[in-house]
Amino acid sequence: MSDKIDSLTSDLQHVSTPWLTPFYEKLQKTYHQGRFAHGLLFTGSSGIGKQKIAKQLAQFLLCTNKQNNDACFQCHSCQLINANNHLDFHLLEAEKNKSIGIDQVRLLTEKLNERPQLGNNKVVLIKGAEQLTESAANALLKTLEEPQGDSYLILLARTHHQLMPTLLSRLQQTHLHSPDDQTLINWLYQLGYQVSDLGVLRWFQNSPLALLNHLKLLQQDPSLDTRRQCVEGLFNLLYQPINLFSFSSLIAKDVEQNLLLLFHLLHDIHRLKLNDNQLNEDAIYYFALPQLQLWQIQLSLKSLRTLSTEILTTRSLLVEHSALKKELLINALLIKIKNKFKESTPC
Ligand SMILES: [Zn+2]
Structure with a gap:
C-alpha cells in the first residue's frame, strides 16, 4: 500500500494547483520588479502544494529563457529541472523522524557560494524546515545575512512555530491557504472526480492533494x-x-x-x-x-x-x-x- 501511495504522490507533480496560482503570479511579479526576497518560507498543511509551488518557482528562477513572465518549460535548464537533475538546484530534506544537521546545511551553503553552473541563479529548497537543528539554522542565518545576488533559499514547513525567530526574521513568510469548496470541486471535476459529498471535502479541507490521493486509492x-x-x-x-x-x-x-x-x-x-x-x-x-x-x-x-x-x-x-x-x-x-x-x- 505505501508503494501505491508513493507512486500516486509522484503522479501528483504533474497536477495543477489552481488555488496557488494567484500567489505564484505575485511572486513572478515581484521578481520582475526586482523586489524578490532571497529567503522565502512557505507554510501550510501537508498536501496543500508547498512543494509543488516551490519547484515551480525554482524552475522559473532557473529558466534561462523566461517567456511572458514565466519559465519557458523548454530550455535546457527547464528540462533539467523536470528531470530532477539541475546542477544549480539543491534539495535538502530530513530523513523520516530525523533532524537536518549543520553538516548538511554547510554542504549546501558551500554550493551557494559557487558560481551558477548553467544560468544566472541558484536555488536551494529545504523541505521540513522544522527539522533544522539550532546549529543548522544558525549556519543558514549567515547565508541569509549576506545573500549572494544570484542565490535563493526556499524553506517549507507546516507552521512557523518551530523555527527560530532569528531565522524567521530573515525570511519572507507566506502561509498557503486551502481552496474554497467550489474551487476544490471544480478542480477535482477537471481531474475526473465528481465529489458531491461535502463531508469528504471537510475531512480533507486543508489537503487538496491528500484528497486527490484518497479518491485515487478508492478507485482502486x-x-x-x-x-x-x-x-x-x-x-x-x-x-x-x-x-x-x-x-x-x-x-x-x-x-x-x-x-x-x-x-x-x-x-x-x-x-x-x-x-x-x-x-x-x-x-x-x-x-x-x-x-x-x-x-x-x-x-x-x-x-x-x-x-x-x-x-x-x-x-x-x-x-x-x-x-x-x-x-x-x-x-x-x-x-x-x-x-x-x-x-x-x-x-
Ligand atoms: Zn526555460
Missing part, C-alpha cells in the same frame, strides 16, 4: 475481504466482551490502508444518516447495509465526525512516526469508538 477498490473484516471487527468490538486484540491486530497489519477502510466505514454510516438511510452505489460498504443502518441510529452526526477525525489523526501519526507504539494507539482509538457507541445507545 481495496479488497472486499478486508472491508468485510472491518465490519466484523467493529461488530465484535461493540457487542463482545472487551477483547480488542483481533480487531486491533487486523488494523495493525496495514495501518495506512486499514484505518482508511475504518474511516470509510464511518463515512458510509454518515452518508446513511444524511441520505434517508440509503447508500449510493459508490458506497464501499454496500454489502453491510443492514448492519450500517442499525449503527447510524446509534451515532449522532457529531460523534461520527469526532470519530472520523480521530481515525485520520491516528492514521497520520502512525504513518508519519514509525517509532510510535502502534498497538497502544490503535487500542486507544478502538476504545474511543466503543465508548462513543455506548454514550449514544439509549439504555
Whole structure:
C-alpha cells in the first residue's frame, strides 16, 4: 500500500494547483520588479502544494529563457529541472523522524557560494524546515545575512512555530491557504472526480492533494475481504466482551490502508444518516447495509465526525512516526469508538 501511495504522490507533480496560482503570479511579479526576497518560507498543511509551488518557482528562477513572465518549460535548464537533475538546484530534506544537521546545511551553503553552473541563479529548497537543528539554522542565518545576488533559499514547513525567530526574521513568510469548496470541486471535476459529498471535502479541507490521493486509492477498490473484516471487527468490538486484540491486530497489519477502510466505514454510516438511510452505489460498504443502518441510529452526526477525525489523526501519526507504539494507539482509538457507541445507545 505505501508503494501505491508513493507512486500516486509522484503522479501528483504533474497536477495543477489552481488555488496557488494567484500567489505564484505575485511572486513572478515581484521578481520582475526586482523586489524578490532571497529567503522565502512557505507554510501550510501537508498536501496543500508547498512543494509543488516551490519547484515551480525554482524552475522559473532557473529558466534561462523566461517567456511572458514565466519559465519557458523548454530550455535546457527547464528540462533539467523536470528531470530532477539541475546542477544549480539543491534539495535538502530530513530523513523520516530525523533532524537536518549543520553538516548538511554547510554542504549546501558551500554550493551557494559557487558560481551558477548553467544560468544566472541558484536555488536551494529545504523541505521540513522544522527539522533544522539550532546549529543548522544558525549556519543558514549567515547565508541569509549576506545573500549572494544570484542565490535563493526556499524553506517549507507546516507552521512557523518551530523555527527560530532569528531565522524567521530573515525570511519572507507566506502561509498557503486551502481552496474554497467550489474551487476544490471544480478542480477535482477537471481531474475526473465528481465529489458531491461535502463531508469528504471537510475531512480533507486543508489537503487538496491528500484528497486527490484518497479518491485515487478508492478507485482502486481495496479488497472486499478486508472491508468485510472491518465490519466484523467493529461488530465484535461493540457487542463482545472487551477483547480488542483481533480487531486491533487486523488494523495493525496495514495501518495506512486499514484505518482508511475504518474511516470509510464511518463515512458510509454518515452518508446513511444524511441520505434517508440509503447508500449510493459508490458506497464501499454496500454489502453491510443492514448492519450500517442499525449503527447510524446509534451515532449522532457529531460523534461520527469526532470519530472520523480521530481515525485520520491516528492514521497520520502512525504513518508519519514509525517509532510510535502502534498497538497502544490503535487500542486507544478502538476504545474511543466503543465508548462513543455506548454514550449514544439509549439504555
Ligand atoms: Zn526555460
